Amino acid sequence: MTREEKATVIKDLTAQLAESSTIYLTDISGMNAKSTSDLRRACFKAGIKLAVVKNTLLAKAMEASEKEFGELPEVLKGSTSLMFSETGNAPAKLIKNFRKKADRPMLKGAFVEEAVYIGDENLEALVSIKSKEEMIGEIIGLLQSPAKNVISGLKSGGGKLAGILKTLSEK
Template sequence: MTREEKSRVIEDLTAQLADTNVVYIADISNLNAETTSNLRRACFKAGIQLNVVKNTLLEKAMEASSNDYGDLPSILKGNTSIMIAENGNAPAKIIKEFRKKSDKPILKGAYIHQAVFIGDNQLDALIALKSKEEVIGEIIGLLQSPAKNVISALKSGGGKIAGIVKTLSER
């Protein structure tokens, strides 16, 4: 690669990193062609962009980015691929699914909404993360619950009061 090509790749990577808040770094080396194709297909279906990158170029793109990637550049050794997604736990679910059949991909680290996760042992914690939509749905459910209780109490209470007034008026 010439310097000009490298600088173009760094600019492209920097733009990709700036446009997203979810970046997973994984090792997919030693996967055969069929498994790699299946992984790429699964990522595409889940809306995840999977790219194999050079460590030095990714490190320079991380440095040029406005995001703080913490210690992530220190894990850029060996073969590296990045998974860029909108949903914070989607890449972790894909990795976990593929690990049932193979020992790869191995999670090196992840950057999710300004939080940095390093190591393959973080995979279960990343799977447990809830998406923005799930959290909003839970909050709305929690907010609706007291209002529903008040309305149902008023409806049932109205019947009781009417019954008591009717009984008292008959006496």
């Protein structure tokens, strides 16, 4: 690779890092061609972009980026692949489901909404992260429940009162 090609790759990686709020670093080494193809297909279906990168170029792109990646550049050893996603927990769920059949991909680290996770032991924590849409849905549900209780109380109370008045008037 020439210097110009490397500079172009670093520039492209820096742009991708700046655009994405969810970045997973994984190790897919040792996977055969069929498993790798299945992983790429699963990523495509889940809306996750998968790319294999050179560690040195990714480290330079992280340095050039305006984001604070913390300890992530330190895990750039061996084979590294990047997963970009709009949803914070989508890559973690995909990795967990994929590992039911195989022992790879391994999670090296993740950058999710400015939080840095290092190591495969954080996979369960990443799976449990709720997406923005899930959080909005929960908040709306919590806000609606008191109003629904008041409305149902008024409806049922009105029916009871009318029934009592009708019964009294008949007597």
